[in-house]
């Protein structure tokens with residue numbers, strides 16, 4: 080699912096102004112061509128103006144609603160991400176408000192078209208023009224908050240990771256700074272940011288092994304379920320809802336104590352998915368430590384071994 084092609088939702092004033100400008104531009108050309116007496120000309124022009132404004136606003140409203148993913152098409156992963164950060168009900172409510180505005184503008188268009196058509200003098204036409212615009216733009220004002228909400232939702236959506244469904248997925252998990260992103264870089268062609276401090280990875284990074292395996296490099300999480308922040312929620316949901324398998328990275332050099340790392344491991348086991356343990360930093364770690372982990376968790380230390388294990392798991396998957 081990709082959300083980065085959702086176009087920005089502007090402020091309502093932008094749409095009102097654009098609709099007026101568009102009408103002005105088109106009427107400038109039309110004005111030179113139309114025939115008839117003053118009243119007839121005025122009717123033709125103002126009917127056309129109203130139609131252009133209505134069409135522009137209706138198209139803009141439709142376009143905004145359509146450019147967002149429809150809630151019913153979302154995978155559970157995205158549904159829960161959106162639930163956690165934006166709100167599914169709030170999103171539906173705003174789409175509803177935009178649809179309401181579209182209908183209301185249509186009604187006003189029909190009402191004032193009829194008034195203009197029946198007008199007996201140009202004064203009445205001018206009054207109908209002013210009144211129709213006032214009421215149409217006031218409908219927009221009533222959904223101002225919804226426009227703003229959708230724009231802030233869009234900003235969250237475009238930053239969500241692009242995670243495919245229907246492909247074998249392994250999530251790389253572990254404490255901050257243990258070497259998860261380094262491992263993703265070694266397993267795939269992806270070039271995630273790697274740095275010698277905790278919380279380098281701010282969102283889920285995606286890489287692929289051939290076209291068979293999707294790898295999710297999750298941000299480092301601490302061992303806590305309560306009070307998860309947005310970054311931890313993303314990692315948690317990816318492991319819970321997307322991963323077929325979890326690669327748990329242990330750092331034997333103890334940036335974080337092994338005891339804490341083992342507690343997180345136990346919690347991750349509870350997702351009920353197969354977990355492969357990988358020990359990082361074996362080039363600088365104490366050999367004894369590495370051996371202990373290898374023994375206890377049947378851990379791997381070699382990237383090509385891990386790759387082999389992952390590919391075997393794809394083949395084994397029913």
Ligand SMILES: Nc1nc2c(ncn2[C@@H]2O[C@H](COP(=O)(O)OP(=O)(O)OP(=O)(O)O)[C@@H](O)[C@H]2O)c(=O)[nH]1
Nearest residue numbers: 255256257258259260261274275278279280299360
């Ligand atoms: N010597 C050595 N250093 C490593 C190894 N793997 C990772 N590092 C270093 O450990 C630090 C953290 O690596 P990252 O890959 O950014 O760790 P991370 O787990 O993705 O960290 P967060 O994104 O903050 O959770 C970096 O300075 C890496 O260069 C390794 O196998 N050997």
Ligand SMILES: [Mg+2]
Nearest residue numbers: 259260279280
């Ligand atoms: Mg990282």
